[in-house]
Amino acid sequence: MAHLLVVDDQKSICELLEITFRKEGHRVETATSAEAAMRRLQAQIYDIVISDLRLAESSGLDLLKYTKEVSPSCFFILITAVGDYEDAITALNYGADRYVRKGDKLTEELRQVVRQVAESLKLKKEAGYLRRELRKLTGLDNIIGQSAKMRALFELIQTVAPQSSRVLITGESGTGKELVARAIHEKSTRAQTPFITINCGAFPETLLESELFGYVKGAFTGANENRQGLFQAAHGGTLFLDEIGNMSLTMQVKLYRVLQEHKIRPVGSTEESEVDVRVIAATNKNLETEIAEGRFREDLFYRLSVIPIHLPALRERREDIPLLARSFLDRFRKEMGKKVEGIDPDALRRLEAYDWPGNVRELENTIERAVALETEQTISIRVLPEKLREPTGADGLVLPEEGFNLQEHISKIERSYLMAALVRVGGVRTKAAALLGMSYRSFKHYAKKYGV
Ligand SMILES: Nc1ncnc2c1ncn2[C@@H]1O[C@H](COP(=O)(O)OP(=O)(O)OP(=O)(O)O)[C@@H](O)[C@H]1O
Numbered sequence: 001m002a003h004l005l006v007v008d009d010q011k012s013i014c015e016l017l018e019i020t021f022r023k024e025g026h027r028v029e030t031a032t033s034a035e036a037a038m039r040r041l042q043a044q045i046y047d048i049v050i051s052d053l054r055l056a057e058s059s060g061l062d063l064l065k066y067t068k069e070v071s072p073s074c075f076f077i078l079i080t081a082v083g084d085y086e087d088a089i090t091a092l093n094y095g096a097d098r099y100v101r102k103g104d105k106l107t108e109e110l111r112q113v114v115r116q117v118a119e120s121l122k123l124k125k126e127a128g129y130l131r132r133e134l135r136k137l138t139g140l141d142n143i144i145g146q147s148a149k150m151r152a153l154f155e156l157i158q159t160v161a162p163q164s165s166r167v168l169i170t171g172e173s174g175t176g177k178e179l180v181a182r183a184i185h186e187k188s189t190r191a192q193t194p195f196i197t198i199n200c201g202a203f204p205e206t207l208l209e210s211e212l213f214g215y216v217k218g219a220f221t222g223a224n225e226n227r228q229g230l231f232q233a234a235h236g237g238t239l240f241l242d243e244i245g246n247m248s249l250t251m252q253v254k255l256y257r258v259l260q261e262h263k264i265r266p267v268g269s270t271e272e273s274e275v276d277v278r279v280i281a282a283t284n285k286n287l288e289t290e291i292a293e294g295r296f297r298e299d300l301f302y303r304l305s306v307i308p309i310h311l312p313a314l315r316e317r318r319e320d321i322p323l324l325a326r327s328f329l330d331r332f333r334k335e336m337g338k339k340v341e342g343i344d345p346d347a348l349r350r351l352e353a354y355d356w357p358g359n360v361r362e363l364e365n366t367i368e369r370a371v372a373l374e375t376e377q378t379i380s381i382r383v384l385p386e387k388l389r390e391p392t393g394a395d396g397l398v399l400p401e402e403g404f405n406l407q408e409h410i411s412k413i414e415r416s417y418l419m420a421a422l423v424r425v426g427g428v429r430t431k432a433a434a435l436l437g438m439s440y441r442s443f444k445h446y447a448k449k450y451g452v
């Protein structure tokens with residue numbers, strides 16, 4: 001499917017060609033003057049422009065020059081009358097890609113040319129699709145986990161993916177937000193269309209705007225030709241706006257308008273064009289706090305979070321740690337061609353007890369490093385980073401050099417376990433007591449002692 005602009009001052013010809021190419025499955029827009037066509041070219045990048053040489057007010061040659069100037073890769077087909085031989089030669093010199101004579105066979109000939117161009121576009125797009133497929137095979141789309149929290153997440157992904165509703169993914173750094181965004185795209189009806197990602201935090205404001213919406217030639221110094229924005233590139237597909245919490249307030253207003261109207265306006269242009277894009281956004285910030293502190297717009301928040309998905313931190317689903325560690329081990333062992341086959345129980349215990357502030361990414365890096373360093377068959381504590389080797393279980397406590405007050409230390413530990421248990425069960429004391437293996441009575445005793 002190609003995106004065409006048909007230009008002719010005779011409305012009937014525009015209509016005829018529009019119908020012809022729609023039938024072939026292309027996206028077609030029409031313009032009845034060179035000026036109108038130029039305005040469209042300000043708003044859109046077309047694959048093909050088909051224009052009559054003789055337009056009422058100006059020549060098709062002007063339009064050709066303009067098109068090649070702002071959008072050099074656009075395929076330009078000029079329609080000429082029988083006597084226009086010299087003009088046709090001029091047109092080729094100006095960079096027209098083809099000219100087709102008016103006459104009985106006009107539509108037939110145009111159809112052939114357009115088919116060829118569309119075919120080569122398709123090949124280009126397929127190359128991109130194959131690249132995406134390859135990425136899938138390398139395991140980027142495998143979300144691992146069997147904890148209740150992850151199973152609920154899988155179900156949610158299955159449910160929301162097919163619709164085109166917007167999704168807002170939140171969660172700490174390294175919890176798999178991008179992985180989930182990709183999975184939603186792959187499971188949607190848009191799976192065969194582009195999935196485009198942008199890190200909104202990585203661009204200064206003005207750059208982000210032209211990156212998202214494109215720009216027209218001359219919009220600013222260095223804008224030498226029209227450029228397509230990511231919203232256009234993602235047309236029909238999914239746009240993943242990563243680190244949305246880092247977007248400036250001005251950009252938030254602009255994005256809000258796009259989500260509201262489904263239209264974008266390239267920088268430096270006055271023309272708008274329609275886009276059909278599913279937006280998935282992600283952030284590791286707490287947007288409610290950002291809103292309360294005036295850094296994020298509430299209206300945009302509601303637009304984006306039609307379906308909110310929160311990814312649990314790894315320490316909230318420790319039961320997944322062995323499984324994740326195992327699969328990373330397998331991957332890195334193969335990649336590095338090493339003989340490491342397992343993780344010894346002591347090392348695994350350390351992995352399970354650690355808090356993982358960097359979540360799955362940190363675990364992944366830890367295992368990669370361990371596989372690289374390990375010379376034996378199984379991963380041992382030796383190859384774990386210092387902070388993991390610090391004893392965390394009852395098996396290997398260290399007494400500080402200068403000694404310390406044991407009772408005070410134990411009290412501190414008791415108090416934090418009490419708090420943790422209460423938080424986990426949502427404040428239900430009987431459940432918290434059960435979780436800590438004590439009677440309700442002794443739980444109350446401790447709770448009172450520590451003022452919990
Ligand atoms: N459930 C999971 N199963 C397998 N791999 C995972 C899982 N979650 C995350 N990963 C891996 O951890 C790494 C980080 O994931 P991802 O980039 O999706 O995190 P993120 O939430 O976007 O992080 P950040 O906020 O830092 O951008 C990736 O290499 C990803 O493949």
Ligand SMILES: [Mg+2]
Pocket residue numbers: 177178242
């Ligand atoms: Mg990310």
